[in-house]
């Protein structure tokens with residue numbers, strides 16, 4: 001916390017605290033950047049390959065390819081699987097626009113399925129009903145850093161192949177979840193392709209745009225490698241229509257440094273999350289169990305729900321998001337009060353994708369996905385990064401409970 005120049009010292013808390021992280025690793029990062037500058041090998045320099053090897057090592061993936069962003073990673077994955085006009089891709093409506101936007105951009109149709117109320121990820125129990133003969137892939141998103149229930153999704157994939165002789169691919173949009181695990185393994189081992197983002201505020205971020213696609217398939221890796229450079233298999237020979245989607249050498253150099261410290265960062269994020277939840281539980285004047293969720297009473301009519309991670313998973317904690325059972329207006333009021341108290345908050349995401357104007361052509365109506373719609377009205381993300389101090393966590397929890405009591 002820093003004091004402002006106000007007479008009454010007001011803490012200012014940083015949401016993602018990127019500046020602090022840079023200062024922590026400044027020497028290493030500056031030196032890595034200067035090495036690239038000295039060589040001026042800005043495109044596909046040796047740091048790119050180094051990062052790809054490091055990402056493979058970190059995740060156990062057979063192949064990791066860096067690319068220009070998490071959005072382009074999704075495009076590369078779907079292009080490699082041949083997804084295009086006439087195809088349907090099943091995904092969640094409670095995610096960042098890029099997940100479904102890229103499906104539509106390739107001429108395919110996003111088909112939304114409601115979310116699970118505990119993890120906020122796609123609800124596998126509702127997927128089967130959405131499968132048609134046009135379904136080509138299922139694309140879960142590991143929201144806030146927590147993997148979806150991949151075994152349940154794989155069971156559906158296996159069953160569809162067996163009963164309908166229809167192959168469904170799985171692509172995990174792991175833009176928020178790099179380093180998370182499902183049943184003790186990283187997510188790449190549960191999908192045809194796992195994509196991620198190195199957007200600066202992501203758990204593993206670069207200093208601009210960046211991303212990666214990871215896969216255990218030699219064939220898909222080879223195709224994505226070509227697609228990333230305009231579908232080129234030999235200089236100026238283009239096997240596929242592709243993209244210019246390389247990640248800059250400079251950005252790879254930054255991520256190489258951050259990756260060295262990432263295991264520690266992940267455990268610090270886990271600790272921050274646990275401390276928040278523990279303090280919220282202490283503040284709760286009572287408990288209310290509903291649909292298996294344990295809400296904490298802040299006042300007789302206001303309850304909050306801390307996030308929960310399924311027992312067989314770990315989260316990368318891209319966000320620590322609580323639910324508050326208030327109206328939209330009351331949530332805005334809470335945000336304003338917290339802002340006044342020096343606490344930044346964010347809403348991920350205020351409007352589910354099926355209600356976005358750009359997807360009106362899909363014909364979804366309000367109440368189509370009640371869980372996603374309810375959660376989007378109640379969700380509130382609190383400052384989350386590896387360096388949120390105990391003092392800050394205590395202050396944030398105290399201010400929230402004071403605002404709500």
Ligand SMILES: Cc1ncc(COP(=O)(O)O)c(C=O)c1O
Pocket residue numbers: 069070071072095096098099141173175176196197198199209210211
């Ligand atoms: C779930 C999800 N998918 C995709 C993306 C896109 O990543 P990028 O911003 O690197 O293009 C993001 C990033 O915000 C995201 O959160």
